[in-house]
Amino acid sequence: MNRNDIAPNDRGLSGTNAVEVRGIVKHYGETKALDGVDLTVRQGTVLGVLGPNGAGKTTLVRILSTLIKPDAGTAFVGGYDVLRQPKQLRRTIGLTGQYASVDELLSGYENLYLIGRLLDLPAKQAKARATELLERFSLTDAAKRPAKTYSGGMRRRLDLAASMIGNPKVLYLDEPTTGLDPRTRNEVWDEVQRMVSEGATVLLTTQYMEEAEQLADALTVIDKGKVIASGGVAELKAQVGGRTLQVRPVHPAELPEMARCLHETGLTGATFSADTGLLSVQLTDDEQLTAVIGVLGSRGFGIAGIDTKLPSLDEVFLTITGKSGPTDAVPTLEKEAVA
Amino acid sequence: MSAATLSPATVKPAPLNADDVRIGPRATLRHIGALTRRNLMRIKADPESMLDAVLVPIIFTVLFIYVFGGAMFPTRAQYIQYMVPGLLGTTGLNLAMAVGTGLNSDFQTGVMDRFRTLPIGRSAVLLSKMAAEMLRALVSFTILITFAMIIGLEIKTDVLHLLAAVGLSLMFGMSIVWISMLLGMSLSSPQAVQGVSMLVIMPLQFGSSIFAPTGTMPGWLQTFTEYNPLSALADACRGLINGEAFSHSVLIVVIWSVAITAVTAPLAVARFRKRT
Structure with a gap:
């Protein structure tokens, strides 16, 4: 069960890459959100993209979901080019963002049914799929209630269900547990593990070392738009000191x-x-x-x-970059001086 | 979860040089249908969002007929015949300008991102907004005409002419929707959209022949009202309902509507594509 004991090279050797990113650059005015990012995710595995706020994780996910276009570089998902084959690519992916992207006024059922229809499922199938996913994500009792009455965890589950409607081959989970309480976080983790056991490839961004440990087969650490480390979880952990x-x-x-x-x-x-x-x-x-x-x-x-x-993300950065971590916290001394 | 479950899922290999698939017109119609259903269900879930469509025509009618009517025309009945047809046009304008606010708040939530990661035509989202808006406008027009008839409006022509007046107002309103969508996608917040919309609506609405004949206005304002498409729309509706000449003003409204749509619809779709 403890996947981290298996060396990264032991897994997925025969698989091909579900996601391939080469030299992706994205500017926002003067700032370089992404500055030449390379990464690959092997089919059927989970890649954890670790980094602090503003590292460029979300920008990367948005590029891979065709929401924004990169300024340079190439990216293929499921064999489709993000730039030249966005519509085909969109059939391959599912996206769950940090903020639940469901229609608050619509019920859980209506949300899922709508997405089924937009994915060209016939009405009957869209209905069946919505019911099935509500059941699977333990939302059947709340199916008819507007999503705005859902708790944070229920909303996140509905969001996950929404990204599963089309049986995506590649799932992007952009900080899926940020802001969730520990119990709900565990529920989301269980669900992600189940998706992977059913063959999905997952690109997971997170700020939490623990989350990466729980879910990821391999890690890519990003800071200021650059990949600063990548490798197996065990490998990086050893670097950081366990x-x-x-x-x-x-x-x-x-x-x-x-x-x-x-x-x-x-x-x-x-x-x-x-x-x-x-x-x-x-x-x-x-x-x-x-x-x-x-x-x-x-x-x-x-x-x-x-x-x-576990070492905190700050400690990981400290070790990898050899400089102080990405926190913007005011040094304690100054704080005291102000007080 | 173990290494045993890592059997590779099959991914259709894509020919590297293949162009992207096109989404056919039938699929796009289905998508517009599904999204229109969503927009209508939103109204059902939040009935207060229909308040403007229901109340504004009644408030405007009461306000203008009873407050200004007596002062402007010899009899109230004459003012009803003059003003209510013009209200059709301004009701359409008011509703149309509200679309951008809704679109802007859609962008503030994650819903729009969800739609944009689905394999649907970009225009489907905008066209479904348009479809829901047309239904809202039709409800509003029905209420306006029914209420006005209760307080004395007389259709001096026939139902066909009345329907033509409604259709013309709807057509003009829908061309304005594109402008509103552009504003909705260009400005930063729903409040900003609402503010700018008011700035657009007010001069067009009152600097026209809708509420008062333009004869007593100063020369510069008369020039403005003459070129204001809302004046032409009011004149056309008046002609159609009161049995006066209408073909010239109808033509002007049609030209305006087509021109506004031809310029702003492609801009709005392009803006929607680019918006990140």
Whole structure:
């Protein structure tokens, strides 16, 4: 199940590329939204496009959905050229954006039926497909209600259903879980995994490392319109340093003693902070986690809580670019000075 | 989800030099039908959006007949015969100018992106707006004429002439819809569209022969009203309903409508294609 343990090169070797992007450039006035982006998505796999706000992720998705035209470069989706064969390409794709693109005044059913008709399904089939997808996305009870009465999660599910009507071979999910609560996010993830298991190719943009870990086979990291890293999830994770284990002892006074014990048993990389009362250990694999907990337990330290933390996107950027991350946050000192 | 499920889905190989498929007229008609249905269902879901179509003709009729009517003409009945036919045209104009506002708010939501990623002709979205708008205008015209007849409007010709007046107003209104759509796609917010629309409507509406004969107006304004297509439309409707000469003004309205459509419809479609 843990797809990340499989090296990226092990998958999809026999498949062809469902998406091929070469040297795509897009300017908005002076700003270069995309500055020569290359990427490929193998058929039947999920490519996670990771990047901060304003990195160019959405611009890329809009180009690949024929919503905007690139200034230079080529892009093929399902073998169709975004510039010369937009209508054929549109039959191949489904798009779910960050903001649900459904008609708020129409019911869930009417939304799906409309799209079915626009995809040239006969009325009967459009009806059947709408009903089927409402069922699948657990929206049957709300089928007749206007979409504006839906919760955020229901809307996102309706949006996903809408992009599935035409059985697209390639799905673009543009930050599909931004702004969703954890439970709804999990529902969306489950749905995406199901689509992939049924053979869809997915291009997923996200700001969340965790989302990329859950869903993606391979990653492309974009910053300021440029690809700054790409490869398998495991590969990039190794670059960034994997997870951090955080242990909260019952008695914070024992922190130095705990770190020393770990060091003695050869488990390096443990640090602690009296301020937070946490012991942190950099993990490179799951065995290490078991070992750390085992050592601490056998020495009789009381543990109040443990947690593992993935590197944040900021940390990924920090590592890859070797400079400070993409946050626009005001440095803490300045904030305090203002206050 | 495992590697076992990665069996490649079959993708139709596209001949690299093939031109894009064309969407035939029958498919486009189907798409217009589906989108028109959507626009009508939106009205059903939000009946308040029909308020302008229902109330404006009644308010205008009451306001002008009872407030200004007595002062302008010897009898109120004469003013009804003069003003109501002109109201047909201005009602069409008012409704038409509201289309851009709706189109602009469509762009503010993601719905338009969804449509634009579907394999449908770009004109289908605009033409379906037009179709829904025609139905709205017909409702409005019916209410106007019914109400006016209750308070005394007399159709001095026959139903065919009345229908011709309605058809002419509809035709002119639909040519204005293209201008409104252009504004809707060019300006930044629905509020801006509404503001600019008012600026267009007001001078055209009142600088015309709709509400008052132009004889007492200053020379420059008379010149304006003479070339204002709404004057021609009002004169044509008056002629058709009151049994006076109408062929000249009908011709002018037809020329205006065709000219406006010929210039602005391609611009609107091009703008729609380009809009990102």
